[in-house]
Each structure stands twice: as C-alpha cells, then as structure tokens.
Amino acid sequence: MRRLPIVAVLAGLALVTAAAPASAAPHRTPRNPVTAGVADTFADPAVIRGDDGFWYAYGTSDPLRSGEGTPHLLPVLRSTDLARWSYVGDAFTAANRPAWATPTAGLWAPDIRRAGDRWLLYYTVTDTTLNPGDDSAIGVATAPGPAGPWTDSGAPLVGPRPAAGGGFLWTFDPAGLTDATGQRWLYYGSYFGGIWTVPLSPDGLRVTGAATQVTIDNRYEGAYVVRRGGWYYLFGSAANCCAGPTTGYSVFAGRSKSPTGPFVDRDGHSLLASRVGGTPVIQPNGNRWIGTGHNAVVTDERGRDWFVYHAIDRGAPYLDEPFGINRRPMLVDRLDWVDGWPTVRGGRWASDPGAPDKPWSVTPKRLVWSDEFSAGLSPGWSWVRPDPDATVTGGALRWPTQAADLVGPGNDASVLVRDAPAGDWVVETKLSIDLGVDTVRNYQQAGLVIYAGDDDFARLSHVAIWNTRQIEYGRELPYAGGLSYGGMVETPPADTTWLRLAHRTDRTGEHEYRAATSLDGRHWTWGGVWTFPAGPAPRIGLVAHGGDNPPATALFDYVRLYR
Structure with a gap:
C-alpha cells in the first residue's frame, strides 16, 4: 500500500x-x-x-x-x-x-x-x-x-x-x-x-x-x-x-x-x-x-x-x-x-456527559392494584370517547379494533384510562390478539398507552405494519405549532404477548417510561424510553384500534400495577 x-x-x-x-x-x-x-x-x-x-x-x-x-x-x-x-x-x-x-x-x-x-x-x-x-x-x-x-x-x-x-x-x-x-x-x-x-x-x-x-x-x-x-x-x-x-x-x-x-x-x-x-x-x-x-x-x-x-x-x-x-x-x-x-x-446505551447514568429499577416488588376483568371494569377507569363494543366477559376485556386512530389531528379512537400513582411503578398487561402473519392489515393494534392527551401520548402496542407484526412503542407530541409522531420497535410479538411500562422521574422532574415485552410473562426484554415533561403525570390506559377491516379482537387478560 x-x-x-x-x-x-x-x-x-x-x-x-x-x-x-x-x-x-x-x-x-x-x-x-x-x-x-x-x-x-x-x-x-x-x-x-x-x-x-x-x-x-x-x-x-x-x-x-x-x-x-x-x-x-x-x-x-x-x-x-x-x-x-x-x-x-x-x-x-x-x-x-x-x-x-x-x-x-x-x-x-x-x-x-x-x-x-x-x-x-x-x-x-x-x-x-x-x-x-x-x-x-x-x-x-x-x-x-x-x-x-x-x-x-x-x-x-x-x-x-x-x-x-x-x-x-x-x-x-x-x-x-x-x-x-x-x-x-x-x-x-x-x-x-x-x-x-x-x-x-x-x-x-x-x-x-x-x-x-x-x-x-x-x-x-x-x-x-x-x-x-x-x-x-x-x-x-x-x-x-x-x-x-x-x-x-x-x-x-x-x-x-x-x-x-x-x-x-x-x-x-x-x-x-x-x-x-x-x-x-x-x-x-x-x-x-x-x-x-x-x-x-x-x-x-x-x-x-x-x-x-x-x-x-x-x-x-x-x-x-x-x-x-x-x-x-x-x-x-x-x-x-x-x-x-x-x-x-x-x-446502558448512549452516553451523555450532561446526564450521569441512573440505573433503572424495573423489577416489580409489590402489587398495589389490579383489574383481573372478572366482573366488569373495576372502579377508577374512565373512557375518552366510549366504545360500546368493548365488553368484559369470560375474565377478559374484549375489545374489537376500531377503524380509528390517535395519530394526527383526527383523534377518533377510544382510550380507556385511569390515574397513575405517584412515584416509581410498573404497569403490566397480558394481551392476546390475532393479527395473522404475512398479510397486510395496516395498522391494526392494541396495547398500553401513556396518555397526557390526544396529541401527547406514548403507545406500546402489538401492531400490523404491512406484512410484519411488531411491537411498536410510538410517541406523539406537539411541536412548533404542529404534531410530531415517531416510534421505536421492540422484540417480536406472539398470539399472546405480555407488555410492561416502567415509570420514574429523572433529576429534572421529567417522566420517563421504559417499555418491555415478554412471550411467557416471566422473561422480559427491556427496551427504549420515551419522556414527558415535568409536572402532573399522564394517565395510563389501553387502546385497540387501527386501519384495515375486518377488525381483530384484543383480549386484555388483566392490568396490574406494581411498585
């Protein structure tokens, strides 16, 4: 040379x-x-x-x-x-x-x-x-x-x-x-x-x-x-x-x-x-x-x-x-x-000299609340745009995906929400939904949501994206007089997938939410983090919506909140 x-x-x-x-x-x-x-x-x-x-x-x-x-x-x-x-x-x-x-x-x-x-x-x-x-x-x-x-x-x-x-x-x-x-x-x-x-x-x-x-x-x-x-x-x-x-x-x-x-x-x-x-x-x-x-x-x-x-x-x-x-x-x-x-x-992923690493505590220690969907919705839930097709039967919340969405200015999808507690916590749900494989069913999905409003949320869902089936962790927020939406993706879903979101506040008071997925409810893969501004914490909730028909029915077996 x-x-x-x-x-x-x-x-x-x-x-x-x-x-x-x-x-x-x-x-x-x-x-x-x-x-x-x-x-x-x-x-x-x-x-x-x-x-x-x-x-x-x-x-x-x-x-x-x-x-x-x-x-x-x-x-x-x-x-x-x-x-x-x-x-x-x-x-x-x-x-x-x-x-x-x-x-x-x-x-x-x-x-x-x-x-x-x-x-x-x-x-x-x-x-x-x-x-x-x-x-x-x-x-x-x-x-x-x-x-x-x-x-x-x-x-x-x-x-x-x-x-x-x-x-x-x-x-x-x-x-x-x-x-x-x-x-x-x-x-x-x-x-x-x-x-x-x-x-x-x-x-x-x-x-x-x-x-x-x-x-x-x-x-x-x-x-x-x-x-x-x-x-x-x-x-x-x-x-x-x-x-x-x-x-x-x-x-x-x-x-x-x-x-x-x-x-x-x-x-x-x-x-x-x-x-x-x-x-x-x-x-x-x-x-x-x-x-x-x-x-x-x-x-x-x-x-x-x-x-x-x-x-x-x-x-x-x-x-x-x-x-x-x-x-x-x-x-x-x-x-x-x-x-x-x-x-x-x-x-620990990307380093930032201005923000020293702070280890996550993501192992649930104590169950503080749960809804096992055994007899209707437990107290504390409320609807943003109620969906009459969502029912509690057979020990699960059964919710057909709506031909609706939260992304963008339309905001016609229903959201089932409840207040989040103070402090650090982990919310978990067990989700079953049949979206098939290899076919196009854009963008049917169901999962957890962190909901500050119709134009300010983070959504962790099992979603059909063209011929793929993925876990998407999406974020929408207001920016410069408009809306910005993007997402990260996680490990693959199955017919039944367990989803978690862990919450903590950082040294500036911002709310951080880290996503996790599991295929058996025991072994978890922890993924990416979205942040929300300091102040009152957003609510936690569930969603089931998306594009192509016929609808798929999401079955939420439970929602549990841990310290």
Whole structure:
C-alpha cells in the first residue's frame, strides 16, 4: 500500500496538513457528540483506520452546520483517537459528482473498505439517470488512500431494482464484508424491499452472483455485518430515522454461521419472519439522545470495539429550527459483548456527559392494584370517547379494533384510562390478539398507552405494519405549532404477548417510561424510553384500534400495577 504524503489533496479542496498519527496520541474517552465543533450533523457514519494512523469518518450528504444551506457531498472527517475530529473535505464535488446520478439525487450512507492498494467508498444514489424519478442504486468510488481523491466507477454497482407493484425497491445503505474465506460481500436495502447481500469480485468492484435476502421488508435498514467467534452478526437499524423530536431509530442484531444467513436473534427468532426478530443493541434510554441508529463498528489498537452511530438531541432536533434537516451528530460509545451478543455500554446505551447514568429499577416488588376483568371494569377507569363494543366477559376485556386512530389531528379512537400513582411503578398487561402473519392489515393494534392527551401520548402496542407484526412503542407530541409522531420497535410479538411500562422521574422532574415485552410473562426484554415533561403525570390506559377491516379482537387478560 502506498503511504499517503503528509500533505494530502482531496479533489477540489485546499491542502490539508496531517497531525500526529493516532498511535502517538494519548487515549481519550469519546465525549458525545464527538463531532461537536466540526459538524452539527454527520449522519450514517462509517469509519476506518488509515495506514497513516488516522481514523477517517464518512457521512451522508448534508450541510455540516446550521445555516450553511449547501450540502457537503459525502463529507470526510478524521481523528487521532475517535474522540476529537477535524474536517478533511468532501468525497465528491460538483466537478467529480457521479455522472449517472441525477442533479437532484442525494448521496447517502457511505461505507468504507480497503481492497489491496486501493480504498473503496460505497454509497447510495437516490435517483439515477437510468430511470429518473426515484430509482435508487449503489455506487462505488476508488482512491489511493482514505482521504482521496475519489474516482467514481462510472456506473451503479447495484442498479435500480423494479418492484413487483411498480416503482423501485429501496436500494440504500451499502455495507461491505470480507468473510472467513476471503470472499467479499455487499449488503444493501431498506424498508421497501428488505436487506439483501451479493457476492463481490476480489477487487470489490463487481457483483459476481445472485442476491440473497437476509431481512424481511418493512423492518430494517442500515445493515452492518461483523465476524466474531465463528458468527456473522448483522446489525440493522429499525423504525424511523428522521421524525425530529419523536425519532425512535434503534439498532438490533441477529447472527448466523453464514454471511447469507439465516440470521436469528438471541431467542431464535428469524429476521426474515413476519413476527420479525432482533436483539436490542441500542435504543433511546431517557437522556437527551433519541434516534440512536445507523452504526458502524471499529476495533482500536487495544482490541476494544467501539460503536459509531448518529443520534438526535431531542431538545434541538433540526439543523435549522424549528424544522429542516434532522440534526444527527456522530456519537461513539463502547460496544460490549454479553453472553455472545452485542450491546452498547453493557446495556446502558448512549452516553451523555450532561446526564450521569441512573440505573433503572424495573423489577416489580409489590402489587398495589389490579383489574383481573372478572366482573366488569373495576372502579377508577374512565373512557375518552366510549366504545360500546368493548365488553368484559369470560375474565377478559374484549375489545374489537376500531377503524380509528390517535395519530394526527383526527383523534377518533377510544382510550380507556385511569390515574397513575405517584412515584416509581410498573404497569403490566397480558394481551392476546390475532393479527395473522404475512398479510397486510395496516395498522391494526392494541396495547398500553401513556396518555397526557390526544396529541401527547406514548403507545406500546402489538401492531400490523404491512406484512410484519411488531411491537411498536410510538410517541406523539406537539411541536412548533404542529404534531410530531415517531416510534421505536421492540422484540417480536406472539398470539399472546405480555407488555410492561416502567415509570420514574429523572433529576429534572421529567417522566420517563421504559417499555418491555415478554412471550411467557416471566422473561422480559427491556427496551427504549420515551419522556414527558415535568409536572402532573399522564394517565395510563389501553387502546385497540387501527386501519384495515375486518377488525381483530384484543383480549386484555388483566392490568396490574406494581411498585
């Protein structure tokens, strides 16, 4: 490999002088956001270490600063220690932009790899000149070193893929892998179409075989695959990347003995199943960081793994407030491996220097109230828009899903609510609902709700999302004179699923609610956190509503409240 000169030239940019190599720099613990001072936003980061000792990071094309306006075309940063970063330049400029991308196409989600004496930069083009309109594809550029200059290959590596019902599948988010035999692979795809992988030539510039689907559609994007201990771990980002203050983006993992799958989660659930699997790696944890997703993994000179990703500060979610591009700075945290599964900071997830970690107490200690639905509703319940079809019979609340919703301004769905107690508590319900599998029943659902009002709630429900069945933990709140809705997702549901929400107040008085799911009522997987402002606590309740007919009947076996 030819070493880069001390003075590197990036196409179309001024000269940049190199600093001391990383191996000579003292170790620093990254302090999030690590791009503070250089970039207000740096989404979909990919990181690699160069022969010169620097770490190089590549991000999606956006303006780097508020008020800047013009996007940088795949901006490049570098660092000696993963903690302090400086701007190098942009992989592309107006002069060397890929000719097969339309003038308005976005260049997104780069991935950086090395092949022999060249460096490969894979990236998404959102619209090509082949079928202008919305035909995304994957491109590749080469350079003699990680700082460039970059030369595009001249054509898509993975071209636009027509969808069966018209339009094109989302061919986004490339990620490379070299397997144990030396074979190169490329992963790509997104919600519309799922994630796929194809084999590549040794130089990484040609597809050499058929594509294999590795995740069901409508669940994952932002694939990243690592090999560890004889397993291939597929990281995938789930839910919405870019809903401002309600962004629930999170990362899950599955593993396989083969780079083509099948990938399954810790409990054996397939990432290709309608009730889609995934072991949580990181989710919003109640501090300022939400939308924690689209990751890369790097290993430092001491053999420690680091999780590189973007997130959104819920107090400043847009680049140019009150709306605009979602502000997604780059974060770096330790990646731990617990019982063979990856989790960020041992399950504490995103670090925030301004909010010291506070352990959750989520084990129910004492039952303080329950409704077993044995003889009508117990005292304390009240209705927001009563539903006469909801009845208590046979030891359960039986509630057919309404053709109604809470999301948006319509607010025609019924909600069964009661006051929440003071202090810390856990509410639990046992829910049975038959939403089928693989079919489309948008967006029928039932579950728990934290209800401050029709436009201010968090909803934990078993929901049909196109052909998938998922547990969604959604949040709606008023923002800048309008409404913002987004959600995170949790582990897979079953015909009967147990749901929990744990409540506590943080040091500022905000109310935090953490979600959990179980398939047997004994073993629980704890997930993400939504917050509500300080003041009176919202009420707790139940919902059963959604779109497509015929309705499904939700059976709530009980609601129990624990200290």
